[in-house]
Amino acid sequence: MKNWPLWEIFIRSKQGLHHKHVGSLHAADEKMAIENARDVYTRRNEGISIWVVESKYIHASSPDESDSLFDPANDKVYRHPTFYNLPDELEHI
Amino acid sequence: MVDITSLEKKFQERIDSEIKIEPKDWMPDAYRKTLIRQISQHAHSEIVGMLPEGNWITRAPSLRRKVALLAKIQDEAGHGLYLYSACETLGVEREDLIDQLHSGKAKYSSIFNYPSTTWADIGAIGWLVDGAAIMNQVMLCRTSYGPYSRAMVRICKEESFHQRQGYEILLTLSRGSEEQKAMLQDAVNRWWWPSLMMFGPNDKDSTHSAQSMKWKIKRKSNDELRQQFVDITVGQAKVLGITLPDPDLKWNEERGHYDFGEIDWEEFWNVVKGNGPCNRERMAARKKAAAEGQWVKDAAIAYAEKQRKRKTETSRVA
Numbered sequence: 501m502k503n504w505p506l507w508e509i510f511i512r513s514k515q516g517l518h519h520k521h522v523g524s525l526h527a528a529d530e531k532m533a534i535e536n537a538r539d540v541y542t543r544r545n546e547g548i549s550i551w552v553v554e555s556k557y558i559h560a561s562s563p564d565e566s567d568s569l570f571d572p573a574n575d576k577v578y579r580h581p582t583f584y585n586l587p588d589e590l591e592h593i
Numbered sequence: 594m595v596d597i598t599s600l601e602k603k604f605q606e607r608i609d610s611e612i613k614i615e616p617k618d619w620m621p622d623a624y625r626k627t628l629i630r631q632i633s634q635h636a637h638s639e640i641v642g643m644l645p646e647g648n649w650i651t652r653a654p655s656l657r658r659k660v661a662l663l664a665k666i667q668d669e670a671g672h673g674l675y676l677y678s679a680c681e682t683l684g685v686e687r688e689d690l691i692d693q694l695h696s697g698k699a700k701y702s703s704i705f706n707y708p709s710t711t712w713a714d715i716g717a718i719g720w721l722v723d724g725a726a727i728m729n730q731v732m733l734c735r736t737s738y739g740p741y742s743r744a745m746v747r748i749c750k751e752e753s754f755h756q757r758q759g760y761e762i763l764l765t766l767s768r769g770s771e772e773q774k775a776m777l778q779d780a781v782n783r784w785w786w787p788s789l790m791m792f793g794p795n796d797k798d799s800t801h802s803a804q805s806m807k808w809k810i811k812r813k814s815n816d817e818l819r820q821q822f823v824d825i826t827v828g829q830a831k832v833l834g835i836t837l838p839d840p841d842l843k844w845n846e847e848r849g850h851y852d853f854g855e856i857d858w859e860e861f862w863n864v865v866k867g868n869g870p871c872n873r874e875r876m877a878a879r880k881k882a883a884a885e886g887q888w889v890k891d892a893a894i895a896y897a898e899k900q901r902k903r904k905t906e907t908s909r910v911a
Contacts, residue, residue, distance in 0.1 A: 502894050503688050506681065523678045523744070526687060528893035529900065540674050543667070544751070563618045 505554055507533040509541055512549035519551050527552075608809050613739040616682040624808055627801065628738055629683050630699075631810065633690045636676035637701035640694075641875050643669045645709040646718060654712060661758045662715065668755065672748045679740040695880050697867070704787050706869030713766055713773075713780035719759015721781070721788040721826070727752050728822045729792070737809040760829070767833045774834075781830070782838045789853075790861045792819040823851050 504526040510519035522541045527533035533552040541547065561569055577583045586593065600619055607614065614620055643666050650666070653659035677687050693699035704722055709715060730752065733745040766777040793799055793815040805811040813821075823842075830837050841854035863869070 503686070504890065504894065506687075523675055523740075524681065525674060525678060528890075529897035532893065532897075539667075540671050543664075543671060560617060563615070 504528050505556070507537075507552045508555050508558055509533075509537045510551035510553070511537075511541055511547035512551075513547055515548060519549065522546075524555060605807075608737050608807075611809075613742065614737055615739045623804070624810075625683055627805060627808070627810060628741065629680060629685055631805075632676055632680040632683075632741055633685075633693070634700050634702075636673045636680060636690070637694045637699055638705065639669050639673035639676060641701045641705045641879065642722075644875055644878055645705055645707070645871075646715060648709050649712060649715050652712070653715075658762070665719070665755050665758060668751050672751070675744040675747055676741075679738075679744040682740045691883070695876065695883065697876070700865065702791060703861070703864040703869060704791050706864050706871045706875060707783070707787050708871050711776050711780060713763065713776040714784070716759045716762030716766065716777070717780040717784040719755050719757075720763055720829070721759075721784045722791070723752060723755040723759060724826065725788045725791045725822050727756060728818045732811070732813045732818065735809075735812050741810075763833055767835070777833070778835050781833075781835050785838050786856065786860075787864075789819055789823070789856055790864075792816075792822070794858070794861075820850055823853050827851055 505528075506524050507527055507530075508524050509522050511522050512519045525533065525536050525540055527536050530552055534550050537550045537552060538547075542550070573579075601621055604614075604620060604624075614624075646662060646666050646669075650659065650662055653662050677690060680690060681687055690699065694701065704725075709718065727749065730745055730749050734742060734749055736742045736745065763777055763780075766773045796802060796814045796816045799815055802811065802814060806814065827837065827842070839854045841852060843852055845852045864872070867873075
């Protein structure tokens with residue numbers, strides 16, 4: 501018989517914050533995945549909202565290519581406020 | 594062609610500069626294998642560890658003790674699941690790990706092959722067994738593999754309740770009747786040495802230790818952790834008014850640590866090899882649960898598939 505698929509679990513710890521990845525678990529369907537996630541990852545009020553995504557639908561960048569992937573941001577210091585030279589007496593800017 | 598030696602060198606440099614290794618990063622095969630062995634063994638221990646405690650749920654002396662014990666055992670199940678989840682990021686299937694446990698290929702902590710014969714054992718397990726596990730797990734929060742380290746942080750946050758509930762059980766017995774005091778002392782007599790064995794063989798006899806320390810999977814040696822455990826436990830024993838069953842246990846001013854007697858390594862290896870008091874019983878219970886629960890797993894999958902089919906059919910009609 502087939503095994504229960506793997507699901508990745510994301511929890512919003514409180515209103516106003518992002519859902520954050522906390523781990524994975526196995527479940528037959530999305531409803532069971534949410535119920536199991538409640539029992540496994542929020543036994544002490546760690547969450548107010550749960551997302552579940554079947555692991556096979558997550559696509560990730562490759563660490564081997566991370567140099568070239570993130571390279572475009574490396575030489576753009578002008579994207580940071582400290583790049584701009586302004587006089588010290590200037591306030592509220 | 595990729596040069597393995599240079600990859601390995603780069604890998605070790607990352608470890609040395611305390612950069613965590615994540616699932617998709619390149620890692621030596623032996624590092625992956627060591628982690629799979631260690632994390633799955635750790636997960637199995639959490640799951641098998643539910644059995645000696647489960648023995649006392651229906652006989653807990655009060656409702657307060659019962660809900661606490663239930664919550665603790667549920668935590669152990671949760672800890673097993675965090676660890677299986679971490680292990681699966683290394684490219685193994687959960688079912689294969691569980692098959693390895695049931696076939697005897699994978700080990701679990703030998704401590705759970707000892708019986709829990711009295712209520713005081715539940716206290717002693719919480720105090721000594723969880724106490725020893727915490728020593729090891731606090732160290733593992735800084736392990737080099739990201740998912741393992743994160744699972745450990747969650748586990749450590751939950752473990753301290755386990756140890757405190759165990760100690761409270763013992764403290765209550767220590768203030769009870771002569772019979773209760775004797776039961777407390779008896780439980781400590783039986784659990785003390787197996788708890789010291791939980792840290793594994795002496796450093797000089799530990800086959801995997803040196804490489805695991807170099808890879809920073811382990812951050813402290815077996816003997817270091819064992820010493821740390823003895824040092825903090827002696828004071829806690831005094832509060833209970835009990836004697837730890839070791840005539841050689843005494844403070845060594847020069848070392849700044851307690852000296853303690855030699856562990857019975859013959860007993861240790863005998864239990865590891867499957868000849869402890871409860872090895873067969875524990876595995877039989879695990880296999881029975883898996884076999885008798887299989888139809889539930891099958892039915893849940895069949896139901897999920899039927900629901901999915903029905904959904905696509907109705908959307909087609911509409």
